[in-house]
Amino acid sequence: MRLSRSFVPTLKETPAEAQIVSHRLMLRAGLVRQTAAGIYAWLPAGFRVLQNIAAIVRAEQDAAGAQELLMPTIQPAELWRESGRYDDYGKEMLRLNDRHERDLVYGPTNEEMITDLFRQSVKSYRELPQIVYHIQWKFRDEVRPRFGVMRGREFLMKDAYSFDLDYEGAVVSYRRMMLAYMRTFRRMGLKAIPMQAESGPIGGNMSHEFIILAPTGESEVFYDAAFEEIDYSASGFDIFSPEDLARFVGLMTTHYAATDEKHEPGTWEKLAPERQRRGRGIEVGHIFYFGTKYSAAMGFTVAGADGRPVAPEMGSYGIGVSRLVGAVIEASHDEAGIIWPDAVAPFRAAILNLRQGDGTCDRLCEEIYAKLGLAALYDDREERAGVKFADADLMGHPWQIIVGPRGAAAGTVELKRRAGGERQELSLDSALARVL
RNA sequence: CGGGGCGUGGCGCAGCCUGGUCAGCGCGCGUGUUUUGGGUACACGAGGCCGCCGGUUCGAAUCCGGCCGCCCCGACCA
Structure with a gap:
């Protein structure tokens, strides 16, 4: 692009509303402009970064055998009533009505919809396992959007969903996504650490959040230096080998890692002081295993080998694509501005x-x-x-x-x-x- | 959702308390000269329903009421 004819409005001064570095720099470098609270327009240079990040996410999802599709942003309320979340989700879910007064929602996530899609067409255990994903705009009506693109109301998210016949299969899918995630963040030049997490409104009992280290992160994190030494990007692990995945996840989960709210000083102190690392972190991904929570509630079953119906075991896996743009900047900048890692830079x-x-x-x-x-x-x-x-x-x-x-x-x-x-x-x- | 703050040319702000050439300053923008390897200098110029609606008043950016929007702190989240 020729800058003289490009819509890249850089700013010499920082707009008053921007507090954190990434927000300030995104505005100043002409990457985004705010349209409403927590809602941003991506200008040409910013959009390139967003697409670069999405491309890396896509490449690693594809490499993990996940299939890309695209679901709508608008969903019928009916699906959410079926799962019981129409009432549970609260005001964070944007509710709308069309001209016929039908209840709709702007999707904050897609468990219901993907379960509906699968139950319509997947009938046999022979069609499982499967993992599908899409990269789509989400809307969560946060009470207090802030930090620019890092905590917007409208945001671009990669969300994947796995369907397996049994628990053992679901665990493999879960582990596969964990490895794919670590490779994804590494490719963007980020140091990410998976940490045990609450599963929150998604439900389920196995969950990790991926925290990337950045000096200006929102939460304090404590972790074992071992995370700096694991080579998960190289050929060391075959993402289709359950054994390799087990070994990988073993490495990821045996070492100490916790955000401040889950930090256990007792366990922490047992770690050799020279291996203790602490810093600040930003959550950029979250994975959940939740079993049959949605398949059972929404009547999704497949015929098992014995002909009897089985409710598939599910998991869901999110990466905040638009948040990553801010996160990368938080992790890589100086007084003069942004320092793009090669892989995500809008221009080389x-x-x-x-x-x-x-x-x-x-x-x-x-x-x-x-x-x-x-x-x-x-x-x-x-x-x-x-x-x-x-x-x-x-x-x-x-x-x-x-x-x-x-x-x-x-x-x-x-x-x-x-x-x-x-x-x-x-x-x-x-x-x-x-x-x- | 509780607490605090702010809306004045593209950006950053002053003016408001003590209504009356107060619509101003810096940056940016345009033209010219200047400068020519780290946001140069000078001159001239364009650009604003002072968030919106209503009220008080001879007169409102300024006072009063309502509304809208945005930001910050806290509780909550990809």
């Missing part, structure tokens, strides 16, 4: 033309831009060098290709790495090679 590189209008600089920049295409944001504005430097740092592109009159004549550019800030004078070709 910014091309800074320090002397717009200068024939040599312009030509060099155009050449670079032609080679990088959409991977680059070409700052071709008629602005001073300082403005371009400041905006590039703010927006946090992993690389900055700085083209100025000094080097341009000799055909060299300066390459700056946003994380770390190292700069290097390079030939055009070697700079491009580094960036790509």
